Amino acid sequence: MKYALLLGALLCGPALADRQSFPPVDQAAQDPSLVAFRDALLARVAARDTDAVVAAACPDIYLSHGGNGGPDELRANLILNPETLSEEHRKNADTLREAYWSDLENTLSQPGYFDDEGEFWMPHQWQITLPASLDPFMAYYVTGSDVALRQSGDRNAPTVGLISHEIAIIRDFQASSEYQQVLLTDGTRGYMHRDYLWPMTGYRAALVKSEAGEWQLCTFVSGD
Structure with missing residues (x-):
């Protein structure tokens, strides 16, 4: 069974979509x-x-x-x-x-x-179906529970929220950076540690x- 990710116009405009969580289940x-x-x-x-x-x-x-x-x-x-x-x-x-x-x-x-x-x-x-309008190379799965989303790319930066098993969008992944700037599906922005980001094309x-x-x-x- 595939799970459809309902995003609407993901990369255009401030109004995006509700956030969805896809907790891991091993069958x-x-x-x-x-x-x-x-x-x-x-x-x-x-x-x-x-x-x-x-x-x-x-x-x-x-x-x-x-x-x-x-x-x-x-x-x-x-x-x-x-x-x-x-x-x-x-x-x-x-x-x-x-x-x-x-x-x-x-x-x-x-x-x-x-x-x-x-x-x-x-x-x-891999069973999550991304919308056709989304470049799959920009989509990353947050592998952890309560992963800190921070205001800036610093481990001591204030926390915007705690993210669990969601899809995050990274327009420009920086391989040399410990923290990546991400966009969540409801428009929330922040920085997340790269260790918790699994590319959907991985x-x-x-x-x-x-x-x-x-x-x-x-x-x-x-x-x-």
Whole structure:
């Protein structure tokens, strides 16, 4: 089931929409076999066991919007041979490799939901349907409860409010800034710590049962 986010003319004018909260609910417990598979997969990821993770993937695992997918592409992403990178990025191969593993581990650790076809998707906020008028790259999910929204980008700045599991809009994300300027759906503005902001175009993963009844990792992708 998808949850529609009703925003109206989000980025135009002072009158926007009521704020909505989407608290995380993990539906994995509905299928004990899924829980067992996800726990085992997470253990393999934590151990950085490339062979075991690749073995748990679908034959046609979807990994990018432009690549071929499949176990070979997954293995290449997990190993990340520096020779496959441009010269300017080769020196960062270790950092990029670890970031990919960490993103996979973090995504698989998130609460998830079953879609109408019985596939299990993580994170749970991926089921929020954003309005077509909103650039999805500006949308972020507030992952925490009672996260401070501050008057300025300083941890000691006065608090405007406490925000829980909402969608926040960031027109210009500053990667080097600890605090990001956000716009809530009712027009409230403030600054929020980036650690609590998950991009709605960020990584998501899907676990799917094969025809033989075995769970597999069939999607791990980011982007719109």
